[in-house]
Amino acid sequence: MTNLQLLALLPFMVLATAAVVVILLIAFKQSHTVIQVTGFFMMCAVVLAMWFVRDTLPREVPPLLVVDGLAALFTGLIIFSVLVVGLLSYIYFEEREENPKEYYILLFLATLGAAVLTISRHFISFFIGLELLSVSLYALIAYLRNRNNAIEAGVKYLMLAALTSAFLLFGMALIYMETGSMEFTAIGNAITKSGTSVLFLMGIGLIVVAIGFKLALVPFHLWAADVYQGAPAPVTAFIATVSKIGVFAVFVRFAQAIHLHENALAVTVLTVIAIACMIAGNVLALMQQNIKRLLAYSSIAHFGYLLVAFLSGDAGVGAGVFYLLAYSITLLSAFGIITLLSTRRKDADELSGYRGLFWRNPLMAAIFTVALLSLAGIPLTAGFPAKFFILTVGVQQHMWLLAVVLVLTSVIGLYYYLRIISTLFASPPLSPAKEKSLHPLFYAATYTSLVVLMFLLAWLGIFPGFIIDNVQEFLVIR
Amino acid sequence: MLIEKYIYLAIALFCIGIVGVLARRNAIIIFMCIELMLNAVNLLLVAFSKMHHAAAVAKGATAGIEGQLFVFFIMVVAAAEVSVGLAIIVMMYRNTHSVDVNFLNRLKH
């Protein structure tokens, strides 16, 4: 491994160091605040490291890794999300008399897993990244162990994730048997030479199962609502953003390497899955009274939309990245509100708890409203150009069925988002003010970051051109 | 080639795992069955690795050890998974005084 290759991996090494630093801090009995602040700066250091190595890209680190523009984009997205999740975690865990410190080790390890996924070009790194992410998530989901539902969510995720990993490995083994290689590009070369066999396709199908599980695609979506509901709110935000971004990144890279879009069978399967996602996600959310579950269902639908971009092939990658960016910012601000409203005993996930929020806390209601409008894809919020780009690439690739389903289900989606918004503005019930026990600085920081997210949503909605141009520039680095 | 026999064995093990996962209610046994499935894959990978290695040697090249390498990674990861998984199952036992997954039904709809 040359120096330049090491240099390109610098951000990931800093990320790995972050976990180790947190372990050391715990060993020296530092307080939650110190760990939180250190973690924040470590994440900033990762960003700096990425800035530092930007000129050395793209760089392959054979056989396992490749750091290119796609990886940089997705890693940037992941780090951004983790920064916000970390910030939300402080208030959330400090209030719940648990020992919150180890949480950060797991958080950073899971992040590392997701980041490794974005740079992997080999089954081994793919698997390691995925498992690093999953195993950390098992513990993260069940972190608040005294709340019965957290453990239940943890067990469900554990069993299903382990099961699908087994299928993933089986699929990898089948592909390995057919092509004799585990590198994505080598697999791609092998099949262009000798064509695809049934076993190879079966292997692809099994890999799609594992990826579909992580992205909560229908019919592997059943865990999503339960885990979203049971997990602590910041962890739910993490699952909804970071873990899905990482898995989507590796899926894109894998698909590009093996020319998945030229395989009619795989395209058919994914089309069926995408349509099922869009319909099932939106329909399930229709009557849902639990906000966390509702967001889970809506994320199923959103990944259905994202699959439309994915199926458009190379043209859709830019649209997909933009969509993920808009979606992450939106979900992070929504979960930020949920976190801030959660009480010591219970997460604020009942819709009835949001009744009349506007009259109690107009700022929160405004942020939440913007986030919901963005999820619904209303113009002048980030969700609109995101959905519009996807629709555009879909139409350009003549995927009329998908485009029609996308539009129709978006209309259904409007219903439940607007239902929540109308609840926010309804007349409020009498409710006790929430006790505040923490230093106001942290509330100020959280509020500030949420307001920033809200403005980002508006900015992306009004000037998406800037981001989309930059995304395209990054995607060229390969 | 004996490769088919390895494949049949591995598929048999894998299917036993699946049936176990489907049929049992005990969380620990379900977990064991999943580990069985992982090991079926390990067997498969080693067999394929050997096959590709033999083919490569016949051509005078060196290749085909990736599968065996991968097996080590899988073993390590599986061990990590088991440790975390068992810890969670222990917590589950503490909360519900049972390891029956049918009792996990508070989160729904």
Added chain:
Amino acid sequence: MNSLLAYIPALPLLGFIILSLFGRRSPKPVIAWVGAGTVCLAALITIAVGVAFMQSTPANGAYSQLLWSWFRVGALSVDINLRVDALTLVFIFIITFVGALIHIYSAFFMWHDRDMARFFASMNLFVCSMLLLVMADNLVLLYLGWEGVGLCSYLLIGFWYEVPSNSRAANKAFLITRIGDTALLIGLFLLFKELGTLNMNAIQQQAPQHFTTGSADIVLITVLLLVGGMGKSAQMPLQTWLPDAMAGPSPVSALIHAATMVTAGVYLIARMHGLFLLSPVTMAIVAIVGAVTLLVAGCSALAQTDIKRILAYSTISQIGYMFLALGVGAWSAAIFHFFTHAFFKALLFLAAGVVIEALHHEHNIFRMGGLRKRMPEVFITFLAGAAALSALPLVTAGFFSKDAILWYSWSSAGGTSVLWFMALVGAFITALYSTRLMLVVFWGEMRTPVHQQPDRGMVIPLIILAFFSITAGFIEWPHNMLHLSLFSDHVQQVLPATVMKRDLPSEWLFQAIATVITLTGVYIGYMLYYGKSGVRWQQSPPLAATRDFFFSGWKFDQLYNFLFVKPFLFLTRVNKSDVIDKLYNGIAQAGLRLNGWFSVSQNGSLRLYIVGVLAGILFIITLQLLL
């Protein structure tokens, strides 16, 4: 200069934002300064841009400024681009300059209204939307401005919403223009489907290659655009909203329903001349619509007693002239008439507003009278406006523009003797009702006492407008009189020159006929209405019936009520829970039913979830084995 363009619509927008956010709590002077000041600044910038444009015509014949590139994906880009060429320059000059005068006038006119901030906010928003409409370089942005002015018009017609009839008038205006808007929107969709672009330049360039002249596509598209223009510009048969729109304050009538918004249809057709020239059928329809409208509305104006309704029908009639000119291909004549008409009609409305205020909100001209002595400034300016309206030869702006239209309605390639004759009759009627209006309001005995004199600030805009009503025509003379054609030279940078017939009789002859007709109209008006004679001759039964028919605007409202409103109400009554409702309910119920089914799968059982995953795998593998 390019970078200044954005400020022209941005300043009124700023005024709107300030007034709508803080207007309620601001003192009146602040409201007046913000409301009128922003438009005045915009007018100054427009004049600066105009001077620079005149001095050296920019490359491509237009200034343009990219404001905001919303996004570009592949071939599709959504940009907001302002473009000012010679045609747009005329429009933005009228919008900002006349608009500024009207705003200054309004600052005094609306001083005692408690909703002054709302008034100025809406007016500023209107100016901004109207500027966007004419400065847009693509039809999407134009449509945005088009809807914006419609909204502001609605808000301002119903400004005094406590009176129910005002709200009804606002609704009527909104609904009827909506018919036109819908047609326009469909036209835009078709255009986009055919050409794949809505950029005006691109349309002008690609249309001749894409469409064959007179093909069904182009006829359909242009007719739809025409219907859109007819709705906004109150042309037959969508003219019925404009007289009722007079329920708004007088400055609103002056700005929106005389000078600017109602000419949006003229602008649209002139801007899309490339398309209309490809469809001779539509051009003929435009001319006929204009000619019929100018006659019908002129006759209605003859019978009205409400001073503002007279002016409203006169506006419809004058826009009819513009459509006639567009239809015969006399593009620059149409725009020239828009130019002069904006001055004198705004003047007439503003002066009428002063008169109405001075006489305790009296609208009926037969209860006015004798104001010549009591309100001399208003009398002089109103006289200038009425003279321009009736197109008195050589001394008024209206003569030069209307004479050009009369001439071209015969002599241009699209013109015919019938159109010319209709226009001529229209000119006679115009002279007649202008004289009637003048004589009844300002001569005779005073029937209602004047209780207040106008403010100085209201008179000054009147005087400025009166000055332009007289002189604005001198920049363009008929060819046989003087070789001075500044206006058409300017406009023909964008618009094609008029194609003429061969072997025409002398233009002098036409001018002589038009002059005689106009003067006859004035003389007959004088005979009928000077003194008391007017009331007597109207009493004979056949004339009274005709008068009532004209008074009701040719009974168009009753006709539409019978043709559309009643059947519609009948349908809605019969069809309370109709098929369409069932469809919507069906979708909702299907959603709920599906929701119920899907929710069963989310029963919380881990083992079911495992089965779900395995079923998914089976599904994928079966699909692969089958295909």
